[in-house]
Amino acid sequence: MAEPRYDPTAIEPRWQELWARERTWEVGxxxxxxxxxxxxxxxxxxxxxPHIGHLKTYSVGDAVAHFHRRTGRTVxxxxxxxxxxLPAENHAIKTGVAPRASTDxxxxxxxxxxxxxxxxxxxxxxxxxxxxRYYRWTQWLFLQLLSRGxxxxxxAAVKWCPNDxxxxxxxxxxDGRCERCGAVVEARQLEQWFLRITDYADRLVADLDTIEWPxxxxxxxxxxxxxxxxxxxxxxxxxxxxxxxxxxxxxxTLFGATFFVMAPEHPDVERLAAGTPHEADVREYVNRALTExxxxxxxxxxxxxxxxxxxxxxxxxxxxxIPMYVADYVLMEYGTGAIMAVPAHDERDFAFAEAFxxxxxxxxxxxxxxxxxxxxxxxxxxxxxxxxxNREAIGAIVDWLDREGKGHxxxxxxxxxxxxxxxxxWGCPIPVVHCEACGIVPVPEADxxxxxxxxxxxxxxxxxxxxAAEDWVAVACPSCGGDARRETDTxxxxxxxxxxxxxxxxxxxxxxxxxxxIVAAWMGVDQYIGGVEHAILHLMYARFFTKAFAxxxxxxxxxxxxxxxxxxxxxxxxxxxxKSRGNVxxxxxxxxxxxxxxxxxxxxxxxxxxxDADWSDEGAEGVHRFLARLWRLGAESEPxxxxxxxxxxxxxxxxxxxxxxxxxxxxxxxxxxxxxxxNTAISAVMxxxxxxxxxxxxxxxxxxRFATATAASLVFPFAPHLASEVYDRLTGRRVWEExxxxxxxxxxxxxxxxxxxxxxxxxxxxxxxPASATDExxxxxxxxxxxxxxxxxxxxxxxxxxxxxxxxxLVVR
RNA sequence: GCGGGCGUGGUGGAACCGGUAGACACGCCGGCCUUAGGAGCCGGUGGCCUUCGGGCCUUGGGGGUUCGAGUCCCUCCGCCCGCACCA
Numbered sequence: 001m002a003e004p005r006y007d008p009t010a011i012e013p014r015w016q017e018l019w020a021r022e023r024t025w026e027v028g029x030x031x032x033x034x035x036x037x038x039x040x041x042x043x044x045x046x047x048x049x050p051h052i053g054h055l056k057t058y059s060v061g062d063a064v065a066h067f068h069r070r071t072g073r074t075v076x077x078x079x080x081x082x083x084x085x086l087p088a089e090n091h092a093i094k095t096g097v098a099p100r101a102s103t104d105x106x107x108x109x110x111x112x113x114x115x116x117x118x119x120x121x122x123x124x125x126x127x128x129x130x131x132x133r134y135y136r137w138t139q140w141l142f143l144q145l146l147s148r149g150x151x152x153x154x155x156a157a158v159k160w161c162p163n164d165x166x167x168x169x170x171x172x173x174x175d176g177r178c179e180r181c182g183a184v185v186e187a188r189q190l191e192q193w194f195l196r197i198t199d200y201a202d203r204l205v206a207d208l209d210t211i212e213w214p215x216x217x218x219x220x221x222x223x224x225x226x227x228x229x230x231x232x233x234x235x236x237x238x239x240x241x242x243x244x245x246x247x248x249x250x251x252x253t254l255f256g257a258t259f260f261v262m263a264p265e266h267p268d269v270e271r272l273a274a275g276t277p278h279e280a281d282v283r284e285y286v287n288r289a290l291t292e293x294x295x296x297x298x299x300x301x302x303x304x305x306x307x308x309x310x311x312x313x314x315x316x317x318x319x320x321x322i323p324m325y326v327a328d329y330v331l332m333e334y335g336t337g338a339i340m341a342v343p344a345h346d347e348r349d350f351a352f353a354e355a356f357x358x359x360x361x362x363x364x365x366x367x368x369x370x371x372x373x374x375x376x377x378x379x380x381x382x383x384x385x386x387x388x389x390n391r392e393a394i395g396a397i398v399d400w401l402d403r404e405g406k407g408h409x410x411x412x413x414x415x416x417x418x419x420x421x422x423x424x425x426w427g428c429p430i431p432v433v434h435c436e437a438c439g440i441v442p443v444p445e446a447d448x449x450x451x452x453x454x455x456x457x458x459x460x461x462x463x464x465x466x467x468a469a470e471d472w473v474a475v476a477c478p479s480c481g482g483d484a485r486r487e488t489d490t491x492x493x494x495x496x497x498x499x500x501x502x503x504x505x506x507x508x509x510x511x512x513x514x515x516x517x518i519v520a521a522w523m524g525v526d527q528y529i530g531g532v533e534h535a536i537l538h539l540m541y542a543r544f545f546t547k548a549f550a551x552x553x554x555x556x557x558x559x560x561x562x563x564x565x566x567x568x569x570x571x572x573x574x575x576x577x578x579k580s581r582g583n584v585x586x587x588x589x590x591x592x593x594x595x596x597x598x599x600x601x602x603x604x605x606x607x608x609x610x611x612d613a614d615w616s617d618e619g620a621e622g623v624h625r626f627l628a629r630l631w632r633l634g635a636e637s638e639p640x641x642x643x644x645x646x647x648x649x650x651x652x653x654x655x656x657x658x659x660x661x662x663x664x665x666x667x668x669x670x671x672x673x674x675x676x677x678x679n680t681a682i683s684a685v686m687x688x689x690x691x692x693x694x695x696x697x698x699x700x701x702x703x704x705r706f707a708t709a710t711a712a713s714l715v716f717p718f719a720p721h722l723a724s725e726v727y728d729r730l731t732g733r734r735v736w737e738e739x740x741x742x743x744x745x746x747x748x749x750x751x752x753x754x755x756x757x758x759x760x761x762x763x764x765x766x767x768x769x770p771a772s773a774t775d776e777x778x779x780x781x782x783x784x785x786x787x788x789x790x791x792x793x794x795x796x797x798x799x800x801x802x803x804x805x806x807x808x809x810l811v812v813r
Numbered sequence: 814g815c816g817g818g819c820g821u822g823g824u825g826g827a828a829c830c831g832g833u834a835g836a837c838a839c840g841c842c843g844g845c846c847u848u849a850g851g852a853g854c855c856g857g858u859g860g861c862c863u864u865c866g867g868g869c870c871u872u873g874g875g876g877g878u879u880c881g882a883g884u885c886c887c888u889c890c891g892c893c894c895g896c897a898c899c900a
Contacts, residue, residue: 005852215817215818216816216817216818216894216895219816219817219895219896220816220817220895220896223815223816223895223896223897224896226896226899228899228900230900246900247899247900248900249899249900250900261900297898302898304898328898329898329900330898330900331898331899331900333899334899334900335899335900338900339900340900341900342900346900347814347898348898348900349900351898412899412900413899414899532894532895535895536895605825605826605837605838606825606826606838607825607826608826611819612893613825613826614824614825616824616825616839618824618838618839618840619824619825619838619839621839622837622838622839623838625838626837626838628853629853632853670829675829677829679825679826679827679837679838680826680827680828680836680837682837682838683826683827683836683837683838684836684837686836686837686838687836687837690837693854693855694855754833756832756833758832758833758880758881760880760881761832761879761880761881761882762881763833766833786866787866787867790866790867798880799880800880801832801880801881803832806832806833807832807833807881809832809880809881810880811880811881
């Protein structure tokens with residue numbers, strides 16, 4: 001007869017079918033907010049099939065969800081799809097397959113695989129963001145933002161990707177290139193839709209202190225928002241009679257300003273130079289600067305360039321006329337597009353002054369060489385301020401400016417408003433109508449959703465492909481009834497994913513985006529899990545939406561995600577998996593061969609989940625071997641009457657095994673509570689299984705059954721099918737309905753321990769000592785050890801350190 | 814340049830408060846079982862030396878604090894990530 005073998009293909013579908021049939025993981029709306037847990041993994045973008053990164057994300061999330069359930073919480077663990085987006089549309093342009101068709105096919109593949117992984121999802125709440133029943137509410141939320149002035153249309157210099165033929169958000173431009181396709185972005189002057197995220201800049205920075213996120217993610221958001229405190233100071237150009245405000249973080253150095261610089265994009269540059277001998281030079285310089293890529297221009301090491309404007313402005317603190325320049329090191333996007341230059345205390349201004357032979361005047365004595373950015377007392381400034389520490393001088397000078405009407409305290413941000421319109425097809429239509437007579441008119445709520453029409457040609461032509469759908473575009477103005485045209489731009493897909501976690505709470509609501517009472521019970525997300533690549537974009541937009549909706553009275557939380565975990569990447573041979581490298585591991589193939597439990601356990605066992613890890617086939621086999629050993633323990637063990645209780649009378653081997661089981665309970669519980677130490681949790685279960693094998697000849701069947709059932713119970717969050725199978729066989733019970741096991745303190749302690757005997761900090765011997773021994777007993781015990789005596793004899797013991805339960809250290813001279 | 818992280822056996826990693834460095838796993842070596850095994854079970858495995866008692870060395874390098882340092886402090890080297898002319 002063939003030896004029985006661990007066969008996941010026989011076990012896994014059986015449990016998956018049971019969970020599906022009984023809707024085991026579905027939860028209702030009547031949740032006790034004190035005992036709820038909302039566990040959420042970032043929703044997948046459905047393209048092709050899931051990859052190994054998805055497996056890791058959902059293995060982590062499912063382990064957390066299971067642990068929370070079994071420790072007494074009602075867990076919301078939903079799933080959906082971020083279904084709009086450029087890849088499906090580009091695929092359509094190449095192959096002719098409609099984006100909806102390819103996206104739905106991919107969603108079907110994701111559903112199939114998630115079920116085959118046995119992830120505990122409440123499928124009743126599932127949706128794709130491309131379904132009208134979802135994007136109807138995306139449009140409704142847009143209209144709420146619009147009615148409060150948080151959505152607006154404005155002409156601005158925007159980033160244009162020539163390859164994708166669409167504008168991009170600032171956040172989607174990396175090193176001057178399109179984050180998606182890598183094409184160098186161009187600047188264009190276009191009228192676009194924006195969301196006023198800058199209104200929330202302060203709160204987005206301040207509230208980072210209220211959430212448990214990895215410090216580096218918070219740092220990235222702080223850097224991105226780039227809050228700096230300073231002052232706005234007005235410099236007047238008498239020749240034109242125009243005031244130019246500048247932003248500075250160093251009002252204490254105002255007396256050291258020796259020139260003034262404007263960005264080439266500044267709208268007044270040409271007007272200023274007109275009629276001066278520099279007119280032609282300025283025009284040429286500006287034209288050159290505008291054609292340069294932002295990446296070349298941004299290089300910090302390039303020499304400073306610029307030309308004089310032939311005009312002066314007056315420094316408000318001392319009435320001095322200083323020369324004006326145009327130079328590309330000043331950026332139009334930041335501050336006011338013009339700066340006061342203080343070469344003595346700013347490295348960039350210093351470099352420019354050196355290159356152009358401009359005066360350099362020290363006004364702060366920081367004690368260093370020029371340019372000196374250190375703190376120190378003010379010098380050569382003004383009798384009222386000289387001698388004052390520069391930090392105090394900031395306040396004093398700003399107060400003075402304010403009184404004189406020449407400036408005021410000010411805060412500046414690097415953050416820009418969020419550009420959300422895209423000239424592409426496969427996205428959520430922006431629900432407004434353009435009317436000659438009435439201007440921009442919101443589509444009435446009753447007419448939502450504005451359904452995305454079917455089109456034939458998805459190719460971008462610099463305007464949205466929707467513009468070609470004449471029947472759809474032509475519409476009666478909702479306000480005056482006259483001829484009007486629909487907005488043909490669609491929304492950035494990040495809008496869709498900025499509120500999906502709210503919709504999950506009340507996913508089938510046809511009357512509203514959500515019922516505030518239901519959302520109040522579930523929100524915020526207790527544990528959010530995903531890749532660090534979303535540290536700025538998605539995570540900041542979602543925070544912005546949450547705050548905006550809270551202000552509208554739709555939510556009672558200020559932050560969407562209380563705790564965030566960012567998982568590391570799984571690489572292969574040290575490199576990112578990619579089709580072009582040919583090093584891709586397909587989860588589907590792997591699950592087919594070894595089972596979902598092995599695949600899930602391995603991605604958790606491979607290392608600390610927040611770190612990158614390299615995939616190894618041998619390592620995965622080791623995990624498979626472990627699961628097979630546990631399965632065999634279950635298969636060879638006699639099923640118990642009911643449950644698996646520890647007998648009262650324990651022999652030596654029984655006691656050792658019982659202790660190990662309780663040690664494992666304690667270890668796994670600690671590793672899952674607050675930390676994400678799945679790798680060490682799994683290794684603790686491995687130790688328990690190893691001890692079951694070591695002691696199985698000597699321990700009683702009852703103890704062995706208890707230890708095996710405990711191992712199954714503990715491994716359930718990582719390998720749910722196998723755990724259910726083994727636990728069911730041994731106890732006749734459903735492991736997911738069992739409370740998480742509790743370690744018995746009496747079995748965690750032992751009456752003896754191994755005393756480490758050190759001489760001068762070096763380990764010289766070990767001996768078993770009674771737990772009840774006094775410090776004196778332990779000292780005596782250690783001094784008796786032969787190898788300790790060999791190192792002590794002939795020396796004077798000058799000190800004895802005793803760490804109870806651990807060690808004795810004899811210090812000799 | 815600024816900010817953050819990391820550096821431990823042949824490999825992935827463990828060591829949570831300063832207290833036995835190397836748990837667990839891979840790989841490798843040996844044994845058992847077997848017609849056979851790439852299955853399974855048991856054992857060994859940081860390096861050097863050894864009179865087989867044990868000794869010395871070892872957590873990127875150097876220094877320090879301490880009875881005791883992978884862990885704390887200083888310094889240097891290397892790697893990774895984010896930001897980068899932001900006034």
